Amino acid sequence: MYKLIKPLLFQFDPEKAHGMTVNALKTSQKHSQFLPILEKLFYYKHDILSQNIKGIHFENPVGLAAGFDKSCEVPKALEKLGFGALELGGITPKPQPGNTKPRMYRLVEDDALINRMGFNNLGMHKALSNLRKFNYETPIGLNVGVNKATPYEQRYEDYIKVIDTFKHDVAFFTVNISSPNTENLQSFHDEDEFSQLCSAIQTYKIQYEIDVPIFIKLTSDLSVGTLTRMLESITQTFDGIMLANTTQKREHLQSANQKETGGLSGRPLFERNLQLIAHTYQKTQGKFLIIGTGGIFNVDDTIKMLRHGASLVQIYSALVFEGPGLPKKINKQLAQYLQAHGYRHINDIIGLDV
Template sequence: MLYSLARPLLFSLAPERAHELTLSLLKSCQKIGMMRQPVAAKPVTCMGIEFPNPVGLAAGLDKNGAYIDALAALGFGFIEIGTVTPRPQSGNPQPRLFRIPGARAIINRMGFNNEGVDQLVENVKAARFKGILGINIGKNADTSVEDAVADYLLCLEKVYHYASYITVNISSPNTKNLRSLQSGHALTELLRTLRKRQLELAAEYQHYVPLVLKVAPDLTGQDIEFIASQLIQFNIDGLIVTNTTLSREGVENLPFADESGGLSGAPVFEKSTWCLAEFSQHLKGTVPLIGVGGILSGEQAAAKQQAGASLVQLYSGMIYTGPELIKDCVNAMI
């Protein structure tokens, strides 16, 4: 209700400014106890973790983990922060975020703008949140794809002690050549190396933190079959399906549709859900799936579950519908 009143004002601002203002307001309201959305308990055990409900926040909204407590008050079953890189980076030049209200869509080319992994860790340590926290890791823009594994290893090591699970983001379209890590020898080497280090860290900390891969929706059936085989081979703990799409299907001829970057929101729902169902068919329950992409209603969250997802994540849909979407999704899921 409150969000429906605030949305016209927020949509009158530049998208990135509205994003920053919304997070600041949420944090202020949470600090004085004005914001808490009660959500039904609906526990789900996935990756060896018990989630209080199956609806989480996707990475990208809180890149630096600076708003964890405020976002947790909205009723999410889990929060994922990042993408974070080893060193701070400013991302791509502004403007780099575009709303397409006619399609309930967003295009972004943010480019992993963040304050670096050390700052993220400090923010996590300062948060009071004791729930399920995913940390999404990536590589710096000026790190070559050939040297990318070193960036992921560094981030894995630094966040391991503070994460409930760690997501390896190789699917953003806004870091040059990043998606090449989804195929062939590059994926094999990345997963082999990270899995080996994960097990070493588990022994070191006497605590196992699941490792999750996040993939793009712009995959062929052959791509999906290969990635699924690699997940099984290296015993990866989970898969997030999917990131944003390079397709412009569903936004043709609308303002900003020709902007470069990844498309999210309603138009990506069918493509991402198809990928989810395909992965489910290949993996046959051996790797838990997290469905994300185009969820704007409880019914769509339930559809992700029916396609094979154990959990779902929201982001763009909340920009159009508000935080009540969280409650709607929890209520609609089994």
């Protein structure tokens, strides 16, 4: 089906095509008789895939990555597409328009995207009221960012404001310090900045007795040395690590528009992020939650990420190229793979190749 729609969608500017997809999801959310149809088409369930992690029940390991639904507008429709979790956002305290358009590109020859959206979103209050319109069975996570106009030394307060606003409404948070499209955000990877951020979050968690898990999402461009250095604070402050966000590098690409500024996502990220995941799994002796993201296109990629130490994965770019049937396809084939190889549960393969 998507094979028929894709050439049409690809005639449009990528952000326009995305807007059309979101509008279609909005329509099915509004007319609730469509939701069971979506579920029937796209949902797949098998006990071998379900996990309880940090008090959250994940029906399957394939989550939606942040950036698809920036302002929590279509989660009710998205949960019918068979994801194990939905990460919404990135949300900032105040609404902001993001960077000027065009700001999203398809690199068709590379199965990749470049985006420089710049945290375009309706702000935390509007996003929260959107989210509260429905009840959900799928765990909803919130990706948290920083407003462009926030003064440099107050940026960590933005994270806390958003977390505080959503603390009763989501299953987990992801502190995003890795978007390349907000000036200086990635400087949170520096030692002093990161330790300030960690202590602000720790203080807040203790003071307000926050028990919602908080994850941290790092850039794909970080060196193994920096990752190793950060891991001690990360394991003390956060409940899991997401590896990894987009890259600013442009290596071995074919597409003519590869020089566009922004974060590159999709297939070219995969091998690099796999290395970061395996390294983290090894350094933390498999005791710290890792969520893998970057260039997952099929069941083989998913299995590799799990075998290199991720307990959960997330996808975005592959949805653009492969369509909304991808989570179901991956989950079905993953369940078949586990059974065919005599594994009793998805847990049995996590970290096997490290």
